[in-house]
Amino acid sequence: MKSLTISRLAEAGGVGVETVRYYQRRGLMPTPSRAGSAVRRYSDEDVKRLRFVKSSQISGFTLEQIRELLSLDATANRKRAREIARARIRDLDQKIAAMTRARRALKEMAKLCASGIGRCPIIPAFNQA
Amino acid sequence: MKSLTISRLAEAGGVGVETVRYYQRRGLMPTPSRAGSAVRRYSDEDVKRLRFVKSSQISGFTLEQIRELLSLDATANRKRAREIARARIRDLDQKIAAMTRARRALKEMAKLCASGIGRCPIIPAFNQA
DNA sequence: CTTGACTCCGTACCATGGTACGGAGCGCAT
DNA sequence: ATGCGCTCCGTACCATGGTACGGAGTCAAG
Incomplete structure (x- = not known):
C-alpha cells in the first residue's frame, strides 16, 4: 500500500x-x-x-479552497459540502464566461489584424466582447 | 480629453x-x-x-502578458500580433477545458453527496471527469 | 562497511500582484 | 490666504505559491 x-x-x-x-x-x-x-x-x-x-x-482555485474541497471528501456534513460545491461552481462559471469573452475578442482582433485595415485593435475588441 | x-x-x-x-x-x-x-x-x-x-x-493572464497584448494595439507587426493572439487563445482553451472538467466533477460530487450513499467523493469525481 | 543517493526538517529566498505609509507639493473653496 | 484634500513619488510591507539550501540522518548496493 x-x-x-x-x-x-x-x-x-x-x-x-x-x-x-x-x-x-x-x-x-x-x-x-x-x-x-x-x-x-x-x-x-x-x-x-x-x-x-x-x-x-x-482551474484557478487557491490552495486554501483546495484544502476545503479535500476536507469535504471525509466530511459527514453533506449540506456544507453541497454549499461549497455550489460556490465553487459559481466561481468557475464566472471565470469561464470571462475567458470565453476574451477568446472571442482575441479571435476578432486577429481577424481585423489580418485584414490589414488600420491597426490591431485589441482594447475595443475586449471592451465590446 | x-x-x-x-x-x-x-x-x-x-x-x-x-x-x-x-x-x-x-x-x-x-x-x-x-x-x-x-x-x-x-x-x-x-x-x-x-x-x-x-x-x-x-481571464488569468499575467501582467506581463497583458503588457504584451497592449503593445499589439499600436504595433505594425501584424504577424507577431496574430501569433501572440493565437498563443493566448491556446492558453484560454486549455484553462476553459480544465474548468469545464472541474465543473462537471463538482456537479457529480454534489449529486452523489445529496444521494446520501457513502461520503462526498471529490477526488474520484475529479480524476475521472 | 563505506559511499553515494535520498530523506527529513528548518529556514531563507524568490516572483507576482498588489497595498500601505509618509513627506512634500498643489488646488480649490471658503 | 489658509486649510483640507488630493497628488506625486519613493519605499516598505504583505499574501500566495512556491523553490533553494544546508546539515544531519538513513538506506542499500557494491
Whole structure:
C-alpha cells in the first residue's frame, strides 16, 4: 500500500519534492507516520490526492479552497459540502464566461489584424466582447 | 480629453489609486505629462485601457502578458500580433477545458453527496471527469 | 562497511500582484 | 490666504505559491 518515497510521489504527481512538502505544511497532503523506518512512505491514494490538487489549481482555485474541497471528501456534513460545491461552481462559471469573452475578442482582433485595415485593435475588441 | 484625476480614473476602472500607479510602473498604463499643471490628467481612453487590464486579469493572464497584448494595439507587426493572439487563445482553451472538467466533477460530487450513499467523493469525481 | 543517493526538517529566498505609509507639493473653496 | 484634500513619488510591507539550501540522518548496493 504505502510504498512510494516522497520523490516517487512527487514524480507521479508532476511536481517537485519541495512542493509536496509545502503542501504537507499547508495541510493539503498527509505526512504519514514513519512506521518503524526513518522515511515516510506514500500510497497511490496520495498520488490521486496530489493530482487532484494540481488539476484544481489549473482551474484557478487557491490552495486554501483546495484544502476545503479535500476536507469535504471525509466530511459527514453533506449540506456544507453541497454549499461549497455550489460556490465553487459559481466561481468557475464566472471565470469561464470571462475567458470565453476574451477568446472571442482575441479571435476578432486577429481577424481585423489580418485584414490589414488600420491597426490591431485589441482594447475595443475586449471592451465590446 | 484628458480631464480625469488619478483617483477618478481608478474609480472608473474599479481599482485603487495605488494599483494604477503600480500599473504605470509596470508599463501597463501611461504616465501622462503634467501639461503645465502639477497633477497628471487621464482620458476616457485610459479608462478603457484600465478596464482591459482588469478583464484580462480575470481571464488569468499575467501582467506581463497583458503588457504584451497592449503593445499589439499600436504595433505594425501584424504577424507577431496574430501569433501572440493565437498563443493566448491556446492558453484560454486549455484553462476553459480544465474548468469545464472541474465543473462537471463538482456537479457529480454534489449529486452523489445529496444521494446520501457513502461520503462526498471529490477526488474520484475529479480524476475521472 | 563505506559511499553515494535520498530523506527529513528548518529556514531563507524568490516572483507576482498588489497595498500601505509618509513627506512634500498643489488646488480649490471658503 | 489658509486649510483640507488630493497628488506625486519613493519605499516598505504583505499574501500566495512556491523553490533553494544546508546539515544531519538513513538506506542499500557494491
